[in-house]
Amino acid sequence: MDFATGLTYTLFCLLLTATLGFNSSLLTTLSLVAISLMQTAPLMMRRSKPWLATLIITLGHLLQLAFAGLVLPSQLSVPIMVYTMAVYGKRWQSFTTLGFGWIGALLATFSMFNSANSSYGFFSFDMMVSFVGLALVVTVSWTFGDLARNRRLTMKALQDHAARLENERIIERDLAAADERNHIAREMHDIVAHSLSVIITQADGARYAAVKDPSIAIDTLKTVSDTGRASLREMRRLLGVLRKDEEVANRPLPTLANIPDLVQNAETAGLDVRFGFEGSPRKELPAGAELTAYRSVQEALTNVVKHAGPNTTASVQLSWISRGLEISIEDNGRGAGSLTFDGQGYGLQGMSERVALYDGTCSASPRTGGGFTVSVFIPYSED
Structure with a gap:
């Protein structure tokens, strides 16, 4: 987006600058085109490399002072870069750019009012009005940029906070899941180990008793069956809790x-x-x-x-x-x-x-x- 808009703005300014220098010499026209290019082309990287773009644009405006009183359409890049540096630049770069803008407003005022064909004094009232107007444009651009910067930082802080909360929620969920796994493991051990121990003991007894007295084996197998059914009921209750089945989950626990x-x-x-x-x-x-x-x-x-x-x-x-x-x-x-x-x-x-x-x-x-x-x-x- 920066490249496309910057390229469009650069081509537009180059065309207007070449038109302004149509009645001038070829050297003057080429110089104005070069200065216009320095003032606009860096906008294509204004967010990727804002400080470098600011320095190149500043240099382009310093070179423009050689043409006293000249106003170019590419000078609109000043408030754009002041705003950009206030939003994306480092804090010291933001304030430095604001200082560049004020100094540029002062130099531009002297350039316009103290040209060779001007009869103004060293610093007249009109010059003061011009300086205040240009400085105000710079200050307003920087203020809006600083507000946008604060909003961006606030949104980033909120996003980081939301990310931390999400991470904490995931950690808490994992801890709860681990605790529930331990709880289920204890329940499974209590139900399965106890019931199977009784079933194995009774089954072994029934096997040996059946040789001498089949009736004992029948009673013993009944105990195995009863124990298995009781264990099955406990397992169903435990699995019912896992399925969130209220009718099963609300059954009374052993006391x-x-x-x-x-x-x-x-x-x-x-x-x-x-x-x-x-x-x-x-x-x-x-x-x-x-x-x-x-x-x-x-x-x-x-x-x-x-x-x-x-x-x-x-x-x-x-x-x-x-x-x-x-x-x-x-x-x-x-x-x-x-x-x-x-x-x-x-x-x-x-x-x-x-x-x-x-x-x-x-x-x-x-x-x-x-x-x-x-x-x-x-x-x-x-x-």
Whole structure:
């Protein structure tokens, strides 16, 4: 755009300048054409190289002073370049161009009024009016350019701010997605690991029992079927949350009241479990905290079934104290020696992460004399 408009303006000025110098000598005409070219051609690069264009145009106007009182149509490039430098030039270049414009207005005034055929004094009133008029043109051009510059910088700042907000939104979305992936991984581990452990244990028992007593195998397979259905319901609930299905997503999550059912399922799987309950709650735990307690007991019993071995006795103790809920799961099996944290230990790791969300503590360690113990503490959420 700058090249096209600058080229058009240059050709127009060259034609008018050549017409003005038609009655002059060839040298004078060529000189005027050259000066006009210097004053207009740089406009074709006024935004790509504004400072270089300003210097060339300034030089062209200085050379024009040799022709006292001469006015060329190419002098319109002065307010154009003053405006351009105010918008796109560096700050010091903008003010320098403004100074060039004022000095040029003064020199142009002297050139017009102090020519050889002029009877004006050194600095008359008419000269002052001329200087003020030319300087005002320069100043107004620079002012409009400076306003455009401030608007451009403001728009750029707003665009940068919008870009930063967009980047922050993307980062927050990625963090939320990562957190949700961890949450889903914990839920999947709790559902799948517990249910499959029970199903595998019962299936193995049914296979051996079927040799001697087929009726035992039938009861055992019923337990496998019930456990599979319960796991399927949990999976559907979890997938329903991912699909934003309100009817499925709003189904109640497991709470402390469901822990006895969890213990009963473990007993059905062949584990001897004693369940104890002490104290009374001073206030209710949040729904998420109760789900965390449920998942902690589920994970601990799953580890007992997987790692403790046969003829194992376990105990689940829930104790309400003044500061919150204490949960203890102990067993006398061989799990302390055989626990290898399959799958990078996501079970115990997930349990610790869940409990930490509610400012609780979680520890898992071998017992003195054999067995394993898991201790969980979930404090009240004090206002």
